[in-house]
Amino acid sequence: MLTAFGLLLTAYLTWVAVRDTGAAFCTEGSGCxxxxxxxxxxxxxxxxxxxxxxxxxxxxxxxxxxxPRLTRWRRLWRLSFLGLAISVYLTLAGWIALAAFCAWCLLSLATLLAIFVLVHVARPDSAPGTQWSTWCLGNGLLALAVVAALHVSSSGLLDRRGGPRLHALAAHLEESGAKFYGAHWCPTCTQQKRKFSGAAAQLPYVECAPNGPNGGMVSECAIAGVTGYPTWVIGGRHYVQVIEPEQLAAMTGFDWEGARGD
Known part of the structure; x- marks a missing residue:
């Protein structure tokens, strides 16, 4: 029953992510x-x-x-433990880095916790079949490896390179004096960076709220007149929106078509 609920929950959240629409009860700018x-x-x-x-x-x-009962228990324990470790990591990441929580994610965490507790309590007398220390160490290392992969991915190290044209555009934006003001927890800022893929690190980006949504704005952004995220300042004009790379090229005099063959 719990696994069926988890499948329905993640199917809904996947559908929302693919359609790029907000989940129910997740208003724009909310923690969710x-x-x-x-x-x-x-x-x-x-x-x-x-x-x-x-x-x-x-x-x-x-x-x-x-x-066999013991084999089934081992599989269920390992999978539920792995899922619980991942869910705890994602919850902590949202709390620490974004100062935000997602009710849907917490619901999935509660589901995985319930599954893990039920599996653990229902273990056969012979389980886990080896010493507990060895069993826990092996599964703990597996969970740690998966969480480490998630952390590396979230840091952007696994992003696609982005192509020479996007890298050239990002360098041109820096040279032209354009500025991209945003916040690490801002959803639309993340969307903007994704449009540059691996070249996002080269953008003339200014972090305006390093301490989270409630931490206040740094002076550089306040002086620049930033009122929302993301804000592009190009030629003295403010654009509070996500802008396509092709449009940024046109706005700053970058030869987008000519750079295709670079």
């Missing part, structure tokens, strides 16, 4: 909106909800596939 559009919302370019759905599907498979 911030988390679901953050850099932690995808892994290897795939919505994290879809990965969660795959985990719930594996739990359902392990539950119903004919197997």
């Amino acid at each position: 909106d911030v988390v679901q559009n953050s850099r932690w919302s995808r892994f290897l370019g795939v919505p994290i909800a879809l990965w969660g759905g795959a985990l719930y599907a594996l739990l359902a498979w392990a539950t119903w596939r004919p197997a």
Whole structure:
């Protein structure tokens, strides 16, 4: 029952992510909106909800596939522990880095916690079949490796390179004096950076709220007259919106078509 609920929950969140629409009860700028559009919302370019759905599907498979009781328990314990570790990591990342929580994500965390507790309590007398320390160490290292991969992905190190044209445009924006003001927790700022893929690190970006949504704005952004995120300042004019690379090229005199063959 819990795995079926988890599948329905992640299917809905995946549908929302693919359609790029807000989930129910997630108003624009809310903690839910911030988390679901953050850099932690995808892994290897795939919505994290879809990965969660795959985990719930594996739990359902392990539950119903004919197997000796001990073998089934081991599979369920490992999968639920892994899912719980990932969910805890994502929740902490949202709390620490974004100062935000997502009610839908917390619901999935509660579901995984319930599954893990039920599996743990129902263990056979012979489980886990080896010493607890060895069992916990092995599964702990597996969970740590997966969480580390998620953390590396969220840092942008696994992003596609972005292509020479995007890199050239990003360098041109810097040279032209354009400025991109944003916040690390801002969903639309994340969307803007994704349009540059691996070249996003070269953008003339200014972090305006390093201490989170309630931490106030740094003086540089206040002096620049920033009133919302993302804000582009190009030629003295303010544009509070996500702008396509092609449009940025036209606005700053960059030869977008000519750079195609670079």
